Amino acid sequence: MSSAPLDGMVAAAGLDERVALRTRLAARGLDGTTLFVLPALLAILALFVYPFLYGLALSFRPKAGGVLGNYAHFFSDPFLYDTIWTTLRLAMPVTILNLVLAVPIAMRVRLMRRQRLLTTILVLPVTLGTVLVAEGLLNYLGPQGWFNRTLIWAGLLSGPVKLTNNYWGVFASLLITGFPFTFLLTLSYVTGIDPALEQAGAVHGASARQRFTRIILPLILPGLAITFCLSFVQAFAVFPSAVLLGAPAGPTRVISIAAYQAAFEEYDYSLASAIAMVMGAVQLAIVAAVLGARGMLYRGPVGGTKG
Amino acid sequence: MIRDTGLGSRIWRIAVWAVTILFVLNLLAMIVSVVTNSFATRWLGTWLPVAYTTRWYFSAWEEFQLHDILIVTFQVVFTVVVVSGLLGVLAAYAMARRDFAGKRLAMLVFLLPLLVPPITYGIPLATVLYQLNLAGTFWGVVLANLVPTVPFVVLVMIPFIEQIDPRIEAAARVFGASTPQLFGRILFPLLLPGMLAAMLLVLVRTIAMFELTFLTAGPTSQTLVVALYYAVFAAGVRAGQSIDAMAVIYMVATLIWLVLALRFVNPTQIVARAKQQSAH
Amino acid sequence: MTLHAQTAPGGGALELRGVKRIFGSHAALAGIDLTIKAGEFIALLGPSGCGKSTALNCIAGLLPLSGGSIHLGDRRIDGLKPEDRGFGMVFQSYALFPHLNVRKNVGFGLTMRGVSRGEIDRRVDEALGLVRLREQAEKLPGQMSGGQQQRVAIARAIVIEPPVVLMDEPLSNLDAKLRLEMRAEIRRIHETIGSTTVYVTHDQDEALSMADRVVVMRDGTIRQVGTPEELYEKPAHQDVADFMGFRNRLPGRVVGVADGRAEVEVAGARLSGTARESVQAGGGAVVSIRPEDLVAVPGGPGLAARVTAIEYRGRAFFGNAVAADGTELFFRADRPLEKGADIRLTAEPARTLVFAGAGA
Numbered sequence: 001m002s003s004a005p006l007d008g009m010v011a012a013a014g015l016d017e018r019v020a021l022r023t024r025l026a027a028r029g030l031d032g033t034t035l036f037v038l039p040a041l042l043a044i045l046a047l048f049v050y051p052f053l054y055g056l057a058l059s060f061r062p063k064a065g066g067v068l069g070n071y072a073h074f075f076s077d078p079f080l081y082d083t084i085w086t087t088l089r090l091a092m093p094v095t096i097l098n099l100v101l102a103v104p105i106a107m108r109v110r111l112m113r114r115q116r117l118l119t120t121i122l123v124l125p126v127t128l129g130t131v132l133v134a135e136g137l138l139n140y141l142g143p144q145g146w147f148n149r150t151l152i153w154a155g156l157l158s159g160p161v162k163l164t165n166n167y168w169g170v171f172a173s174l175l176i177t178g179f180p181f182t183f184l185l186t187l188s189y190v191t192g193i194d195p196a197l198e199q200a201g202a203v204h205g206a207s208a209r210q211r212f213t214r215i216i217l218p219l220i221l222p223g224l225a226i227t228f229c230l231s232f233v234q235a236f237a238v239f240p241s242a243v244l245l246g247a248p249a250g251p252t253r254v255i256s257i258a259a260y261q262a263a264f265e266e267y268d269y270s271l272a273s274a275i276a277m278v279m280g281a282v283q284l285a286i287v288a289a290v291l292g293a294r295g296m297l298y299r300g301p302v303g304g305t306k307g
Numbered sequence: 308m309i310r311d312t313g314l315g316s317r318i319w320r321i322a323v324w325a326v327t328i329l330f331v332l333n334l335l336a337m338i339v340s341v342v343t344n345s346f347a348t349r350w351l352g353t354w355l356p357v358a359y360t361t362r363w364y365f366s367a368w369e370e371f372q373l374h375d376i377l378i379v380t381f382q383v384v385f386t387v388v389v390v391s392g393l394l395g396v397l398a399a400y401a402m403a404r405r406d407f408a409g410k411r412l413a414m415l416v417f418l419l420p421l422l423v424p425p426i427t428y429g430i431p432l433a434t435v436l437y438q439l440n441l442a443g444t445f446w447g448v449v450l451a452n453l454v455p456t457v458p459f460v461v462l463v464m465i466p467f468i469e470q471i472d473p474r475i476e477a478a479a480r481v482f483g484a485s486t487p488q489l490f491g492r493i494l495f496p497l498l499l500p501g502m503l504a505a506m507l508l509v510l511v512r513t514i515a516m517f518e519l520t521f522l523t524a525g526p527t528s529q530t531l532v533v534a535l536y537y538a539v540f541a542a543g544v545r546a547g548q549s550i551d552a553m554a555v556i557y558m559v560a561t562l563i564w565l566v567l568a569l570r571f572v573n574p575t576q577i578v579a580r581a582k583q584q585s586a587h
Numbered sequence: 588m589t590l591h592a593q594t595a596p597g598g599g600a601l602e603l604r605g606v607k608r609i610f611g612s613h614a615a616l617a618g619i620d621l622t623i624k625a626g627e628f629i630a631l632l633g634p635s636g637c638g639k640s641t642a643l644n645c646i647a648g649l650l651p652l653s654g655g656s657i658h659l660g661d662r663r664i665d666g667l668k669p670e671d672r673g674f675g676m677v678f679q680s681y682a683l684f685p686h687l688n689v690r691k692n693v694g695f696g697l698t699m700r701g702v703s704r705g706e707i708d709r710r711v712d713e714a715l716g717l718v719r720l721r722e723q724a725e726k727l728p729g730q731m732s733g734g735q736q737q738r739v740a741i742a743r744a745i746v747i748e749p750p751v752v753l754m755d756e757p758l759s760n761l762d763a764k765l766r767l768e769m770r771a772e773i774r775r776i777h778e779t780i781g782s783t784t785v786y787v788t789h790d791q792d793e794a795l796s797m798a799d800r801v802v803v804m805r806d807g808t809i810r811q812v813g814t815p816e817e818l819y820e821k822p823a824h825q826d827v828a829d830f831m832g833f834r835n836r837l838p839g840r841v842v843g844v845a846d847g848r849a850e851v852e853v854a855g856a857r858l859s860g861t862a863r864e865s866v867q868a869g870g871g872a873v874v875s876i877r878p879e880d881l882v883a884v885p886g887g888p889g890l891a892a893r894v895t896a897i898e899y900r901g902r903a904f905f906g907n908a909v910a911a912d913g914t915e916l917f918f919r920a921d922r923p924l925e926k927g928a929d930i931r932l933t934a935e936p937a938r939t940l941v942f943a944g945a946g947a
Contacts, residue, residue, distance in 0.1 A: 031405070033400070033401055033404060033405055034401050034405045034407045035401070036397040036398060036400055036401035037397070037398045037401035037402060037413060038398075039393075039394045039397060039398070040394040040395060040397065040398035040417075040457050040458075040461060041398065041413055041416060041417075043394055043453055043457055044416050044417065044420060044454065044457060044458060045416065047432065047450055047451070047453060047454045048416075048419065048420045048428060048432070048454050049416065050435070051428065051431040051432040051434070051435045052428055052431055054431060054434070054435055055430070055431025055434060055435075056431075058431070058434065101326060101330075104319075104323050105323055105326065105327050107323075108320065108323050108324070108327075109327075116573075118327075118331070119573075120569060121331055121334065121335070122331075122334075123565075124334065124338070124565075125334060127511055127515060127561055127562070127565050128338075128515060128558060128561060128562075129515035129516075129517055129532060129561075130517060131517050131532050131535050131536045131539065132341075132515075132532075132535065132554055132557060132558060133337070134539065135341065135535065135539045135550065135551070135554050136337040136338060136340065136341045136554070137337055138539070138542075139337070139340040139341055139344055139547075139551070140333075140336060140337040140340045144351065144352055145340065146336050146340055146354075147333070147336070149354060176333075176334060176337070179330065194680065194682065196678050196679075196680050196682035197682050197684060197685075199647075199649050199669070199676075199678070199682065200676065200678055200682035200683075200684070200743075201670075201684075201695070202648070202649065202668070202669035202670050203647050203648070203649070203669050203670070203672075203674055203675070203676040203753070204670075204675065204676070204695050204696035204699060204743065204744070204747065205670050205673070205695075205696050205699035205700055205747070206670055206695070206699045207668075207670050207699075208316060210670075210699060214695075215684055218686045219685070219686055230422065233422065233423070233424055234424055236424070237424030237425070237426045237427055237518075239426050239517075239518060240517055240518075240521075240536055243540065244536070244539050244540060256426045256427075259426070259430050260426075260430070260522075263430050263433065263434070264522075269434045269437075272430050272434070273430065273431050273434060275430075276426075276427055276428075276430040276431055279426075279427050280423065280427050280428075283423070283424075283427065298685070298686035313668075
């Protein structure tokens with residue numbers, strides 16, 4: 001603090017300006033506390049957004065050919081572009097099957113008082129991850145595994161059926177890791193619906209089927225769309241189980257294998273980035289289509305109509 | 308809520324439960340078959356092994372250098388937990404308490420890494436880390452693993468912080484607490500349960516995170532799950548029981564923390580957190 | 588789709604015979620008998636947990652019975668699913684379908700019955716007119732106020748012209764002013780459509796002002812059924828008296844009984860009252876008096892007490908006092924009294940009720 005009055009006034013004026021700037025910033029929500037968001041934000045910008053953009057730029061600088069050389073190469077080589085179809089052929093049916101199973105089971109489980117045991121068991125494969133599930137299924141679904149033995153013992157099969165190192169092995173692993181994920185998401189949507197809505201439907205004449213199709217389904221459909229997107233994106237990125245449980249040279253040569261091989265076996269990071277971008281684009285296209293359709297649905301509170 | 312007792316609904320109910328039980332049985336049988344095999348002397352063409360032994364655990368420990376791998380794994384995981392806990396909680400606090408220009412954009416930036424699968428962004432990320440000579444190192448693996456965990460902590464903590472009444476902080480200020488005192492004496496104790504839950508979940512997810520570690524790890528920075536992948540990938544070389552012994556060690560390493568985490572959180576939270584944010 | 592509309596029960600009296608509902612070891616309804624006449628407005632009144640909502644849900648078919656039966660006219664209906672009973676119901680939280688607009692919400696029951704589009708439109712308009720919401724027909728419930736949602740819920744329940752309309756505390760989520768308005772509104776709608784109405788509430792004002800008859804419930808049993816006047820003037824049970832504003836509950840000992848009158852010694856004084864339950868000389872009893880009927884007099888006989896608080900409430904003074912034995916009393920006075928003043932309190936025997944009780 002200065003003792004001279006003039007100095008004091010100047011300091012006060014400077015203070016005023018600082019205060020004014022600070023108030024203006026604070027009015028827009030920017031103050032010291034807001035800065036707390038920066039470290040995390042910068043980390044994600046540097047480790048996620050920048051690499052993505054870098055990869056995108058890199059994909060336009062191919063080892064050979066013009067700007068679009070990598071993409072031209074990808075879409076002219078059946079060994080590469082077929083991976084999109086191969087991956088879709090796995091991811092789509094699994095995601096749809098998971099949803100079709102998850103909805104009726106979630107409808108029943110919401111009536112249970114003790115859901116925790118079931119949800120805990122179901123969270124196991126999500127937690128253990130795809131590598132362990134792949135190793136487990138190699139044992140369990142193998143020609144000498146318990147699954148084949150049980151079916152032969154029950155007289156449903158005459159000899160062991162091949163379920164590993166092909167399409168069905170990967171399908172099974174996506175089912176085992178994908179279903180719990182889909183189910184737990186669906187359950188959280190289904191339990192969010194006020195039970196009084198279903199009671200109101202019943203009292204005013206709706207049968208069990210009508211209550212589902214006219215009340216519950218329209219209310220959970222937006223949530224199911226989100227669930228579909230998240231489950232599909234996970235399934236589309238299938239990698240370790242496609243290598244370990246599938247036939248990575250043929251029927252389960254999924255797009256992530258192609259990207260991995262380009263990067264770490266051919267050391268063509270440019271092509272690998274291009275493949276990763278194609279992978280992202282396909283996921284985005286499906287998600288955008290589903291969310292676009294979702295835009296036409298009712299999306300509001302589902303917990304009754306109060307407030 | 309309405310319990311129907313008609314024949315049709317009973318058949319439907321039995322069918323639904325049958326599918327559920329079938330799924331759970333297959334899942335448990337898969338896990339049990341790994342455990343059984345890891346203790347088997349020889350298991351070929353029979354329901355159960357001929358005899359049991361623990362020697363595969365000793366051989367797996369030697370063969371796969373599990374001692375070193377476990378140390379690396381826990382170093383990586385704990386570093387990731389601490390760093391993402393710190394960054395995530397700070398960011399979540401700002402996101403929960405302030406309404407600033409660009410908040411929606413920041414939220415989108417935090418959501419994307421949770422929605423895009425790791426393998427999709429892992430390849431460009433690995434490329435960048437190779438250029439910086441970070442790939443293959445301990446810190447390269449840690450940095451890659453922060454991508455999904457920091458946003459995860461942010462999204463778990465935002466609702467947790469929002470439910471703490473901001474007037475509590477105002478009251479602490481009124482009674483003369485400085486900023487460090489406010490954090491140390493008021494906020495930290497209130498945030499602790501939520502932080503613990505979020506960090507335990509990060510722990511579980513990072514131990515099991517295969518893709519990012521696989522793409523960025525070198526021989527000295529491998530975690531357990533990547534080592535397991537290589538072992539299964541080269542399955543012909545070693546006894547299957549040895550690989551399964553390693554798989555069991557991996558399961559135990561994961562499940563200890565899962566059991567601990569489940570004391571604090573609902574299982575649904577392990578998958579459902581991202582959805583609640585993105586649903587609106 | 589039209590099947591259950593045709594098989595749904597027609598009108599007639601709604602009869603509950605020994606209806607029981609057991610949750611685990613707790614009897615939410617301990618076997619109640621009740622006959623509700625066609626077209627009657629009945630209120631089920633009681634504190635929370637008394638079984639009134641359970642009774643309503645049993646009538647609606649949302650809860651199965653543990654025993655007894657329910658009849659509508661000459662048909663037994665307790666085995667029917669809720670959707671086959673053909674009733675209308677207004678829920679406490681309204682339970683409007685958030686994804687359907689007002690018109691579709693109201694028309695829901697008609698759609699389920701396979702009624703033709705034109706007919707649905709006509710009847711929905713009529714019902715919306717009745718609740719004065721015709722202009723809001725295209726809105727979603729989330730865009731409406733609580734009072735409007737409440738009217739939509741009522742319209743949805745009555746549009747199907749049900750033999751019975753069930754209402755589960757429909758006004759409890761509204762503010763005080765709106766509650767008073769809606770009381771008159773619901774009563775008017777009831778009179779217009781002529782359906783039997785079963786109305787659950789914990790508010791005795793609401794029950795007394797709206798219902799033809801009130802059923803007072805406690806602990807899963809019916810304490811008393813009667814018209815509002817009967818309940819107000821002649822509560823048959825101590826619990827009912829509590830509900831009807833008899834704030835003074837004075838335990839005492841019966842000293843004499845003669846043709847319906849009982850003389851009870853309370854806190855050193857003798858009060859004469861009407862015996863509402865059978866009491867015997869020498870036994871215990873509880874004397875119930877409303878504050879407005881316990882009047883302060885300057886001297887003479889009566890209950891001696893000391894004034895602890897007094898306040899003016901327009902036209903008269905109301906106060907608290909303590910009797911010599913410590914019993915707290917609520918009384919009325921025509922003139923202001925000093926705090927600490929010694930007074931005598933008396934009540935007319937016709938307005939003093941005597942119930943059987945442990946006594947003093």
